[in-house]
Amino acid sequence: MIRQAGIIRSFAQTTVFILAAGLCILPSFSCRSNQSPPGGVKPRAVSFSPAITQTVFDMGLGDHVVGATSWCILPAGQARPVVGDLSSLNVEAVLAVRPDVLLAQSSLPNYEACKKVLPDLQIRQFKIERLADVSAMMLAIGQILEKPDAGKKAAKELAEHLDAVRRRCAKALAGKPSPRVLFVMEYQRPAVAGSDNFIHDLIELCGAVNAGSDVPGAKPWRDATAEMIISARPDILICQVFNPADSPAAKAFWSSLSDMPAAKTGRIYVVSDRKWSIPSSQIWQIAGELGEIIVGEKPK
Numbered sequence: 162m163i164r165q166a167g168i169i170r171s172f173a174q175t176t177v178f179i180l181a182a183g184l185c186i187l188p189s190f191s192c193r194s195n196q197s198p199p200g201g202v203k204p205r206a207v208s209f210s211p212a213i214t215q216t217v218f219d220m221g222l223g224d225h226v227v228g229a230t231s232w233c234i235l236p237a238g239q240a241r242p243v244v245g246d247l248s249s250l251n252v253e254a255v256l257a258v259r260p261d262v263l264l265a266q267s268s269l270p271n272y273e274a275c276k277k278v279l280p281d282l283q284i285r286q287f288k289i290e291r292l293a294d295v296s297a298m299m300l301a302i303g304q305i306l307e308k309p310d311a312g313k314k315a316a317k318e319l320a321e322h323l324d325a326v327r328r329r330c331a332k333a334l335a336g337k338p339s340p341r342v343l344f345v346m347e348y349q350r351p352a353v354a355g356s357d358n359f360i361h362d363l364i365e366l367c368g369a370v371n372a373g374s375d376v377p378g379a380k381p382w383r384d385a386t387a388e389m390i391i392s393a394r395p396d397i398l399i400c401q402v403f404n405p406a407d408s409p410a411a412k413a414f415w416s417s418l419s420d421m422p423a424a425k426t427g428r429i430y431v432v433s434d435r436k437w438s439i440p441s442s443q444i445w446q447i448a449g450e451l452g453e454i455i456v457g458e459k460p461k
Contacts, residue, residue, distance in 0.1 A: 204261035204283075204306060207244055208233065212289050213264045215441035217302060220315045225306050227258040234435065250275075262305060289440045290381055292362035295319065299442065315442060322445035323366060326452045330367040333456035340455060343372040343395035343423070346382070346438065347402060348411040353390065357381040359440045367452045369397070391421045398423040398430070399454060405433040427461050430454050 207228035208214040214233035217226055223236065228244040235241065244254040252274050255263070262283040263272060272284050285305055287298050296316040303312020342364045344354040353373040354360035358381035364371040372395040376385050390398075398421070400411045408431045415421070415429045423429050437447055453459040 205259060206306065207255055207258060207260040207263045209245065209250065209263060209265040209267070210287070210289075211435075212266065212295075212439050212441040213287065213298065213302070215436075215439065215443060216295075216298060216315070217264075217306070219442040220299065220302065220308075220311045222302070222306050222308055222311060227260055228255060234439075264302070264305070290358050292323075292359045292366070292440075292444070295359070295440050295442065295444055319442065319445055323448055326445065326448045327366050327368075330452045330456055333458075334368045340369050340396040341372040341394060341422075342367075342369040342397045342399065342455060343376075343390060343393055344399045344401070344437075345373075345385070345390065346400075348400055348407075348414045351385050351387075351390065351400075352382045353385045353393075355379075355381055355383045359444065360438075363444070363448050363451055364455075366448060367455045369455050372396075387418060391418055395421065395423045396426070397428045397454060399451070400429070400431050401437050402431060402433050403435065408433060430459065430461065 202224040204225060205227045206217070206225045208217060208226055209230055211230065211233045214226065214229045214235070217223060218236050218239070223239060226241055229235065229241045231243045231246045233241075242254060242258055243251070244258070245251045250272065255275050256278055260279070260282060262285055263275065265272070265284070265286050266289055267286070276282050276284065283305075285301070287301065288294055289298055296319055299315040299319065300309075300312040303309045303315070344360045344364070345351045346353075353376050354364075354371065355376065355378060356371060356374040361371045361374065372393040373383070375393045376383050376389050378384070398415055400415060402408055402411050412429055412431045416424050416427070418424045432450075434447075436443055450459070
């Protein structure tokens with residue numbers, strides 16, 4: 162179970178900042194389905210990022226997607242050939258779907274192997290670490306897929322949703338001290354959201370203080386011990402687990418740290434939705450749930 166949690170935790174961290182690992186070519190063409198979008202929509206895109214895939218479909222441009230990773234979350238009724246996972250690219254699978262553009266968060270060498278066979282293939286890489294990067298991604302996707310109005314519309318709607326969350330939280334917290342909030346992935350080998358990622362931005366959007374900024378480290382996601390987390394003095398602790406069955410154990414563990422303010426008041430929340438660590442077009446929904454937690458509207 163520890164090994165599985167470590168693999169999934171690596172996935173969540175990868176969606177937040179650029180992968181450092183190299184690619185390996187998979188030995189066979191592994192597909193979720195051989196279904197490709199009908200109608201020959203151009204340009205044809207392969208998405209090598211769950212955040213990008215979710216955003217493209219939410220923008221109404223899913224017909225452009227001809228391949229995705231095994232980690233991508235597709236809308237109900239949709240299926241695409243799998244072109245790899247978050248640590249490996251199946252070059253054969255990418256070539257089989259004949260893409261015009263490859264959309265990715267990471268810079269990995271085997272992308273170039275595809276270009277040797279498809280010289281006209283565009284490789285577009287996105288930095289999606291901060292909240293503002295999500296809007297920038299939407300605008301860029303609109304340009305790349307030749308639907309700029311869709312990008313502008315999506316970015317505008319995201320800004321409106323986030324502003325509604327901000328105003329609701331500001332009203333609820335008016336005259337009250339800003340709570341210290343810590344977001345942590347898992348509990349056996351915890352990593353907390355530092356000051357250089359979208360979770361930090363969401364916490365501040367909701368009128369709170371990111372206690373994870375006080376955990377030592379320079380990375381967006383910082384490995385932390387229980388002692389470090391206690392020292393950060395969070396009033397609210399939110400733990401993401403990737404296996405819902407781990408939720409009771411995670412809550413029991415954090416609740417046992419009796420010196421932590423969040424444990425003393427019982428303000429410990431466990432979430433298992435993968436989207437908490439995917440900075441996509443649905444980030445406003447996570448902002449709304451985070452806001453409910455921060456202002457005390459969500460049951461403990």
